[in-house]
Each structure stands twice: as structure tokens, then as C-alpha cells.
Amino acid sequence: MKPSKTLYIAGHILLLLFITSDVMAENCLEAREWFEEGLSLADNSEQEVSYYQQAIHLCHEFVAAHNRLGEVYKNQKKYNLSIQAFKQARIQALSSDRFATRSDSRTLFLESAVSLGEIYRIQGEYEPAAEEFTKALELDPDSRAAKNNLQYVYKRLHHYDDVLPSNNNLLNNAIFTRIPGLTLPDSTYSFDFQWKHWDQESTPVNVDMLHPDEIVILPDNQHSTIAGLVEDGFLTASAPEELSSTINVFALSMRYGITNDITLGLVPKVLSQSLDISLSGFNELDIPTNTELGDTELLLKYHLWGKQKQHISFYTLLNIPTGKEIKVTGKEPLITRVAVQHDDGSVGVETFEFDFVRYVPFGSESFDITPGLALTIGLDPFVFHSNIQYKFTDGILIGDEFRFNIATIYSMNPSVNATMEMNFRWRGEARRRFHTVLFKFQPDAIMRGGVTAGPVAVESFYTEEGGSTLFLSPGLQFTVADGIRIEAGIQIPVIKQTPGWTESIVFQLGITFLSF
């Protein structure tokens, strides 16, 4: 074929296309007039239908006319015809280049998807309805009509796990700031179970008082007489070089809403403690672990003021001394040799077996009261909790304690919250009782041929100094099932008190159940 002929044919084709497109454009202009006529009727009449049909006949790719025709059919309850019209609208929308470049193309496409979904919904066909609304949301994640309808459809399907989040979250509790400003609704319960684990240690303490009729014989002083030991000053000798313990606390918190404004709570605890005492002369002392009931806290909270997401409550915690000081022995007896002066004046060496007795406190052994104030503010997606409290004690086993907590909870998604807390604690001095008796004789028994009178408790006293500790506490909360939340967090002491007991990092795991 000659190039000139090819050009000639191509020219004709182009001209034909040009004319066709010109005719189509002209037809579509006329179609718009029919469409406008239909709109001006807007009475869902057959006449209105005929106007849109005429418009579509003139211009197949007139998506708005298809949509409007589908809408009228829907209003006339001719659902099958309506579905056909909306599907045609979608086909035309997808196949038309011209449509794709229009500024309102997305709106028109969206309209067909939402309308189709509505028809399926009207017919009770929830699954295809959900599909259409999902398609609409893929196109426009902000489509209010699609979100609204999709949530409704999922509710009708009882697919509550799929229901779109409303971004209006409940006020979740924090991990370490355990008392929020909210009270429980009337006649409702909440339960949570917490496990807390940490190591703590204390620097050597100075014993300032020992029971006057008790003495201690230490292995290092094998060549001393009892009298000599007494003179050496057993006050110092009876104190441990180092104290450390590993503590696990298992707390069950039960709360009940007596009224909307008053919540009663009970928090019994079980403690497991391993007490490691380092004494000079005994390198391998056993570290026994004991698990006992700890103190129980009784919570009474009153909702002072509140509106939707801002609440303030006053509360008081009463410490019930259900935990006792427990006598603990390890895998002893230990064996040591002690120099003894016999009646004839000779000095001999006797071997003794003895128990190493520890006394571990599992409670304060006093009724202590802790008044406090708690505040909760919800600012989606954040929730802020804060509480401030002061514990009044008798200052013996534990000192007074002031706590100030601030917690921020960020809802990452409906199932996961990230928390960050700052927990400040100040402790006052405590007059601690301490039992670290290795082996004891009654002084009058020593001089009777070295016959031991058996171990005797020796009670020493020292002052545990108070101080301030600041923890930074990140954590995560996971909703694993309806009404069940698991949480994990750590408390990092960024400012530690010295001396006195100081925690290392505190680990906490918890599970919460919400129920009637």
C-alpha cells in the first residue's frame, strides 16, 4: 500500500472518530437537558424515569443519569431495576475515560456503591451490602454514608468485632496508677488480677538496739570468750552485711458500685519473698522462699464531681493487717566451731549445729489509713489519670508514704493501648525490727560445760531511712476478648532513694475482667 493511500485512510478514520465524538458530545449535551428535566420533576414518577431513560439513551456514559434512575427505582421500590441502574452507572464510570477525568467522578462512583449497598440492606442481604459499603470506603475512607451504613449492617449481622470504631473510647484504667477518678456504675463489678515482680536491696544497716540479755557468737570470733564477744560489741556483729530480696505480689482487686457515686473495693494480696542475707563468715547461706498472705486493702471511693469524660473522686484505703511477720528457716543447720572455756580453766573447741532464723514481714502489722484524690480526663484518643495520696502509719514496720501518680493512655487501636506513667513515692523513716540471729546461748548456760540452751531469738532494731523514688513506667494493654484485657508494664526507677530499700525494675502483668 502506498504511503499516500495509508495516510488517506488514516485521515478518514480520524475524521470519522472526530465526527463520532462530536456527535456523542452533542448527544450528551442534549442528554443533560433531559436529565435536568427529570431533576426538576423529582417526584419519583414514571415521567421522571422516562426523562432519565432518554438521557441515557442519548448518552450511555451519563453516570449521573444512571444513578438518578437507580434512585428513582429505589424510591419506587423496584429494587431489581434499581440494582441494574446502579451497576450500569458503575460500568459506565469504569469504562469511560472522560468520566474518569471529571472532578465529580469519585462522588458519582461512590454514590452508586452506597446506593447499591442501601438496596441490599433494604432487602436484608447484609453480606453484599457490607461489600458495597466497604468498596465505597476503599474509594473514600471518609465517606460518612458508607461508614454509617457499614456499622449498621455489621450490627445486624452481629459482627461486633468488625464494627467500625467510633473513636470515642472508654476511659481505660492505667497499669500502675490503679485508682482512677471514675467510680463504677451502680451494681456493677470489676475484677482484676495483677502480678508484680521486683528485686530490692538495702545497704548495710546500723543496729542501734539489741535486746540486752541476748548475745551472739560468730564464727569469726572462735577464739573469743562469750564475755569477750560481749565486749566486742555484738550490736555491729549482729547486723547483716547486705540484704536483698526478690518479691512477687499477687493482688486480686474486686470492686463494686454501691451507687453510681460510691465504689467499694477489696484488694487482698499474696506475697512470695526470697530473703537473701549476707553475713560475714557464712558464704553460702540458703535463700528460702516463702509465700504468705499479705495485707489487705479496703477501698472506699466517692465520686465528687464528674461529667462525661472528666471525673474527680475522693478515696480512702484502709490497710487491714492480714499479713504477719513470718519466721523462716533455710536448709540449715549450719555447723560452726566455737571456743568454750571449761570449768577447769581449759579452753576447748566445741562444734555446734544451729538454725539460721530469719523473720520476714508480710505485712505492716498495723491498721494504716491512706486518703487520696483521683482525677481522670478523657481527651480522645488520650486518657489521663492522676492520683495523690498519703499513708499514715505507726512508723514501725513501714513509714509514712506519699504517692503522686500521673498516667497517660493512648489508644493505638480498639485493641491496643500504650501507657506511660510517672510514679513518685516518698517514704518516711521506719523503725524496723530485724531478726538475724545465728546462734544463741543463754549467757548462764555457757558456763555449764558448754551445754547449749538452744537457739534464742535475738531482736535488733534499726532505723530504715526514708527517701524519694521516681519511676518512669511504660506499658501496653491488649483487649484479648470481649471484656478481658491483659496488660504489661515496667517501672524504671529513674531517681532512687539512698539508703533504705530500693527497687530495681518492677515488672507487672495484669488481667482485668469487666462484668456485672
Next chain:
Amino acid sequence: MNISLISSIKRPEAVRQQWPFPCLTLWIILSCCAITGCSNDIFNSPRIALDTVKKNPIPEAHVIITQNNIYQNNRSGIRTRGNMPIHIQKNNIYQNGQGGINLNYSARVRITDCTLSQNKNSGISADNAIHLQIKRNKILQNERGGIRIRSAQQLTPTNTSVTIENNSVFLNNNGGIHTVSDTSLPIRLHISGNSIYRNQKTGIRIEDNVHMTAFNNEIYKNSTSGIAAYSNKAVSPMLDAYQNKIFFNQGSGILIHSGITGQIGLSNNLVFNNYRGGIACGLWGESSNEQIDVEIFHNTIVANGSDAEGAGIRNDSIGNVKIKNNIIAYNFTTGIMTDKCWGSSYNLLFANGETSTTSELSTSPLSFLIDKKQYAGCQTWQRGDVLDVPEFTNPDQYNFTLQMHSPAIGAAAPINSAYFHDTPSDNLGANLFLIPAE
């Protein structure tokens, strides 16, 4: 062009009661004209032509403009000034350079059975009118709203009364009906039996000193709220909205940014699938000092909302909102979201927020969460509340009548008002038999 002039000394009694103008009257009737404009902006094109119509005379009007096509004029299709009674009837008024009908200063006008479309300003606009009746018109695709009524400060305040009945107001580029009064005397606005839909802003919007009664209207698919009340001045609007069907609006069904309800309140309305919320008081996320005192009684509020603000009933203001005897179900975020967590009682709440509420679940660990969700985290369970399936006849097809075994039946508390004495109901939710069917 036909012109008829009729003089009259004595008026019929009915006319005297309705139109208290002087006895000596001149009647002008214009009809059956085609009045088009010229394209030159220098000239004000003619607006009306006069003709005599001998059949069906309308005695209560002095000027009758009937059966004309008034289109493509540079300015308004019809413009009036002064208080001569005018009846504008059965005209087709479209594509005019300003409004379709523009009424100025003390107008006493009836507009009936007209079509007003594609005008560059509002379909009907009235400033400081005295008495307007707008009935059975079709008002569509006007650039600045369907009907705009304003009263501005003037030496002698105008006592304006407007009745808008049985019109179709749709596809206007602004709101459907917008009324604002800046005067010491309120505009008294009665809106009933209208279909107000697909307008680009609010279906009905009132501002400042307007007293509105809206009933038996269908208000749907407007681009913002169905009904909205605002105030920029010291005086807040007063409204009673009852027996309306308000649905598929992009904003809230009813939004009272500022306003108080009258003797009837917001009662017996069916409010569903509005995308910001059902009934909202105050402005979302802002607790300001709007004057709000609203009673919300016996409404059926279903499946509203699409985001955090999408509660069935919401009060973000510090004002008073009483919520009683409503059915509030399937709403997006929550059922009742009030700033103070009180003010509601005897409502049925179900499946609001992301959770359901059924009696079977009442023993599950979920129940606590469920209740909290119904009340937006408030203290839950107000007096007389029912948290159960409402048992609508067919909510998928928007049929919210109650089945015989619905827990909403007989659960309402009596409301002491004249309106509810006339339309008593023992059931929670709207009395749907009072609301016109499609």
C-alpha cells in the same frame, strides 16, 4: 399580555380577617405571560406582564400574578415592595439573574403552586415582610437557597409571620429554608408538610429571634443538618419540631447550636441515618455558653452518625437538655452523650456504639462495656431506662413501628404538656402514625 384592573369597595369577611388593608382596593391580575429578560445589564428587564383572568378569581389578594413564565431576567423574576396584598400563583419562574421572587418591605404575599428554579439568588427571598404564605411550590436548583427570610433592624419593627406548607424545596445550592431575624420582634415561622431534600446546606436553618414550628416535614439528604438553630445575638431562636421525618442528612438530624424549645419541644420525630448524629445540642468538642434549653421527648432515633460525634442524642453545651421516652438504637458512637451525664430517663437504648445490648448478654463480662457505650461512658442506667432490642417491624426498610412484643411498649412515663395530652402515648419512641408516610 393581559391586564385586569378591578376596584372594590367591600371585601368579603374572610378577606378582611386575613388581610387588614384599607377598604378601597385595586385589583391587578397578571397572567399567562411569558416574560423574559434582555441580556443587557444596563436595562432592568421587565419582570411581570398583566392580564385579566376572569375564572377562579382570588378575592383575598389585590395583585394576582398567575400562570406566567418568568425567566432569564437580569434581576429577580418578581420583585415587590410595600404591603399591598399579592398572590403569586402557578408561575414558572426560572433562570433569573437574581432571585426568583424578591419581596421587600412589609410584604403581604401568598405564593402558591409555582415552580422556582435555577435562579441566581434564592428561589424566594423576603426582607422585613409582614405576612407570607408559601404553599405547594416547587423550589429547586436556586443558587442561594430555596427560601430566605430576613428581618433586619428598622425604625418600626416588623411583626413577621411566615407559613411554609406543602412545598418541595430541593437541590438548591445553599440551604432549603433559611430564616434570620435581627429585630426585637420575632419572625413567627410555621413550616409543615414540606419535602426538603438534597439542598447543599441545611434543610431548615433558623437564626436569632425566630420562633419556628416545624411539623410533618420530610427533611432528607441535605448536605449539612436537617434542622439547625443558631444564634449570633443575645436572643436565641425558639423552636418546636414535631412529627418530622429527618433522615440521610450529611450533618446531624437536628442541630441546636443555640436555642430553646417551646411548648412542644422536639417530639415525635423520626430521626434516622443522619451522618453526624441524631439530635445534637451545642457544638461538637466546644463547651461554650450557648443558651440551650431543650426538651427531647418521644423520638425514634436510629442509626445516626459516622464518627466520634455520631451519638443518638448529644449535648455538648452547658445548657439544659431533657431527654425522655425516646428510642435510641444503632447509632454510631453512643446512645446518649451528654456533658453532665444527667438529664435523661425512660429511654430505650440498644446497639449504640460498637456494642450490642441484649438481655441474653446481661450476664456476660461484656455487659459493663455495653452499658457504658450506650451512655458514652457515663454512669449508665438512668431511671426507667430499657436496654433491650426495640423490636422494630423492619428497620432495614426504615420501618420503625414497634412489634407487639417490643419492650418499648408501655414503658413511657407521662409527660405533662398540652401537646402530649392531645397525642398521648404509653410507648417509648415516636408515634409514627402521626408522621406522614412516604
